[in-house]
Amino acid sequence: MMRAGPSQEEIRKHNLGTLLRHVHLGGPTSRAELTSLMGLNRSTIMALTADLTAAGLVREELPRDTGRAGRPSLVVRPETARVYVLAFEVGVDRLAAARIGLGGVILDRREIVRERGPFDMGQVVGTLAGFARQMRRRTRDDTVCVGAAAAFCGAVRKSDGLVRSGPNIGAEEVPLAEELSRRLQLGLPVSVGNDANLGALAEHTRGVGMDCRDLVYLHGDVGIGGGVIVNGQLLGGHGGYGGEVGHMIVNPDGRPCGCGSRGCLEAEVGERALMEHAGRYGEGRGRDGVRDVVDAADRGDVVAQGALQRVGGWLGLGVANLVNIFNPEMVIFGGMLREIYLGSAAQVRSRIATGTLAATREHVRLRTSTLGDDATLMGAAEMAFARVLADPLEALSRVAN
Amino acid sequence: MSQGPILELRGINKSFGPVQVLHDVAFSVYPGEVTALVGDNGAGKSTLVKCIGGIHPIDSGEYLFEGERVHVSGPRDAAVLGVEIVYQDLALCDNLDIVQNMFLGRERKSGLVLDEDTMEEMAAKTLAGLSVRTVKSLRQHVSSLSGGQRQTVAIAKAVLWNSKVVILDEPTAALGVAQTAQVLELVRRLADRGLAVVLISHNMNDVFAVSDRIAALYLGRMAAEVKTSEVTHAQIVELITSGRSGELGLKNGNGAAS
Numbered sequence: 001m002m003r004a005g006p007s008q009e010e011i012r013k014h015n016l017g018t019l020l021r022h023v024h025l026g027g028p029t030s031r032a033e034l035t036s037l038m039g040l041n042r043s044t045i046m047a048l049t050a051d052l053t054a055a056g057l058v059r060e061e062l063p064r065d066t067g068r069a070g071r072p073s074l075v076v077r078p079e080t081a082r083v084y085v086l087a088f089e090v091g092v093d094r095l096a097a098a099r100i101g102l103g104g105v106i107l108d109r110r111e112i113v114r115e116r117g118p119f120d121m122g123q124v125v126g127t128l129a130g131f132a133r134q135m136r137r138r139t140r141d142d143t144v145c146v147g148a149a150a151a152f153c154g155a156v157r158k159s160d161g162l163v164r165s166g167p168n169i170g171a172e173e174v175p176l177a178e179e180l181s182r183r184l185q186l187g188l189p190v191s192v193g194n195d196a197n198l199g200a201l202a203e204h205t206r207g208v209g210m211d212c213r214d215l216v217y218l219h220g221d222v223g224i225g226g227g228v229i230v231n232g233q234l235l236g237g238h239g240g241y242g243g244e245v246g247h248m249i250v251n252p253d254g255r256p257c258g259c260g261s262r263g264c265l266e267a268e269v270g271e272r273a274l275m276e277h278a279g280r281y282g283e284g285r286g287r288d289g290v291r292d293v294v295d296a297a298d299r300g301d302v303v304a305q306g307a308l309q310r311v312g313g314w315l316g317l318g319v320a321n322l323v324n325i326f327n328p329e330m331v332i333f334g335g336m337l338r339e340i341y342l343g344s345a346a347q348v349r350s351r352i353a354t355g356t357l358a359a360t361r362e363h364v365r366l367r368t369s370t371l372g373d374d375a376t377l378m379g380a381a382e383m384a385f386a387r388v389l390a391d392p393l394e395a396l397s398r399v400a401n
Numbered sequence: 402m403s404q405g406p407i408l409e410l411r412g413i414n415k416s417f418g419p420v421q422v423l424h425d426v427a428f429s430v431y432p433g434e435v436t437a438l439v440g441d442n443g444a445g446k447s448t449l450v451k452c453i454g455g456i457h458p459i460d461s462g463e464y465l466f467e468g469e470r471v472h473v474s475g476p477r478d479a480a481v482l483g484v485e486i487v488y489q490d491l492a493l494c495d496n497l498d499i500v501q502n503m504f505l506g507r508e509r510k511s512g513l514v515l516d517e518d519t520m521e522e523m524a525a526k527t528l529a530g531l532s533v534r535t536v537k538s539l540r541q542h543v544s545s546l547s548g549g550q551r552q553t554v555a556i557a558k559a560v561l562w563n564s565k566v567v568i569l570d571e572p573t574a575a576l577g578v579a580q581t582a583q584v585l586e587l588v589r590r591l592a593d594r595g596l597a598v599v600l601i602s603h604n605m606n607d608v609f610a611v612s613d614r615i616a617a618l619y620l621g622r623m624a625a626e627v628k629t630s631e632v633t634h635a636q637i638v639e640l641i642t643s644g645r646s647g648e649l650g651l652k653n654g655n656g657a658a659s
Contacts, residue, residue: 295578342582345610350633361630366610368586370532 200227312344316351
């Protein structure tokens with residue numbers, strides 16, 4: 001059936017979502033600013049705000065002294081303390097959960113160290129569900145949970161949140177989304193996404209890449225993950241597995257990788273490569289192990305310096321490829337790659353200078369993550385907020401029932 | 402990024418008695434960018450910075466600020482232009498708290514008494530604007546702060562005065578790895594907020610991690626001013642140690658007048 005255009009109802013839904021998104025991402029915003037941001041007239045903004053206020057998603061207040069003459073425009077604030085989502089993270093070394101309010105404020109969080117070993121879904125989901133219960137028990141009666149999402153350190157199918165593989169955590173074909181939805185009993189489906197994809201989303205919406213429409217986020221955990229934002233959109237690929245830059249082959253005859261291949265970026269730059277080059281494999285793990293190597297290099301340990309240089313060279317090669325392919329405005333180093341980049345930037349940037357086209361590298365900025373260890377949780381929260389931002393009133397009414 | 406330099410020096414010469422320390426030095430600093438100033442010990446980095454800061458008068462040469470020729474004959478002149486220098490030894494007073502240090506010598510007054518509330522508010526705003534979350538209380542004595550926190554306070558002090566150019570002399574020299582990372586990120590943030598930042602460092606990883614341009618001094622001459630994205634570590638090391646690297650650098654590598 002042909003249609004002339006979107007219906008009144010669809011336009012209203014779209015505008016409500018857009019307004020809520022502005023307030024969610026930009027914080028308290030005056031009606032006057034919203035008018036110009038959205039290109040709508042004042043009475044429309046007033047009506048939209050009234051609807052969102054009635055639904056309890058935003059609140060209007062008189063601004064504090066504006067220092068200007070005239071009647072001040074009312075400021076629209078997100079109901080951060082009332083409307084929240086649950087965000088989870090399943091990493092190789094940690095399980096984390098947070099209650100994050102509309103506007104992207106962490107209201108509560110729980111974290112536990114995960115022992116390395118075989119992947120036990122029941123235990124992982126049980127721990128996360130336990131965290132969720134504890135946090136929900138501490139909320140006031142008038143609060144409302146509008147979504148839940150989890151970040152996972154592996155390839156996740158977009159359609160149903162099935163974990164296809166996570167070589168570093170030993171997971172394969174795990175129905176994580178389904179199981180989490182069942183155990184949480186929120187009456188809400190739980191979304192699951194790749195941790196680095198979600199980190200990219202978080203840095204793009206709230207972090208160092210806020211003003212960039214094209215960026216590449218690299219996340220170092222035990223392995224290396226990536227998220228690519230092109231023209232403001234996360235590149236998911238056909239099944240949602242896109243952006244697996246950690247398995248880009250940089251050294252065909254290189255070190256074996258957990259995925260079965262050889263010389264993947266992750267095999268040459270990941271935690272194991274660094275620790276082995278430094279002669280410290282088995283001594284320390286995770287972020288602390290990496291920090292110890294960077295620290296030793298800084299104090300003049302030549303073995304540690306050599307290890308960082310080798311790893312930095314491979315990292316630079318990987319970034320050079322990404323710069324040539326995507327011509328990003330920014331490349332962001334998150335997770336343990338923050339320490340590795342800062343400790344080997346001379347190698348990384350030398351490789352980029354020699355391995356990229358002058359035109360593609362011209363305006364690329366290299367930055368470290370500003371959200372740090374919260375990047376993946378914040379990204380999961382953005383994923384969880386997606387539904388309420390797409391159709392605020394419908395999403396809310398479904399939660400209420 | 403395509404704007405002109407905010408601060409530009411041309412043909413700067415400076416001698417101390419019979420010793421000529423700077424020879425015909427050109428140096429440009431751009432808003433929104435970190436310019437790393439590198440060079441071996443004795444190459445003239447500190448002298449150049451002190452000339453910019455008005456501590457040493459220049460013998461000859463041009464000093465341009467925002468495209469205008471200016472005469473800087475003392476630190477006050479530099480401060481009026483919006484040029485602030487954070488020295489290696491930090492020059493913070495251990496017996497004063499953070500707010501007192503940030504306003505030292507430039508205290509706000511309300512009538513005859515100090516306006517403590519305004520000063521505290523301004524200090525808090527500046528630190529928050531720099532995303533500094535490591536400092537617990539603004540009223541704690543500087544002596545109780547870690548090296549990285551002291552560096553942060555010194556940098557915040559420089560930024561407080563609506564400065565346009567901030568020069569940092571070896572800000573990470575005495576710090577451990579975790580604090581170095583924080584200070585480097587702070588340096589980058591300053592430039593990303595539109596300030597022109599000059600970073601003096603011997604650590605090539607620090608230089609490559611945050612800089613947009615690198616200026617290499619060799620025996621009192623500017624060997625090269627290059628974009629960081631266009632050079633390699635090996636080239637910069639060559640420029641520092643021999644004044645030239647392939648096409649880059651001084652035509653007469655021994656530093657003698659050509």
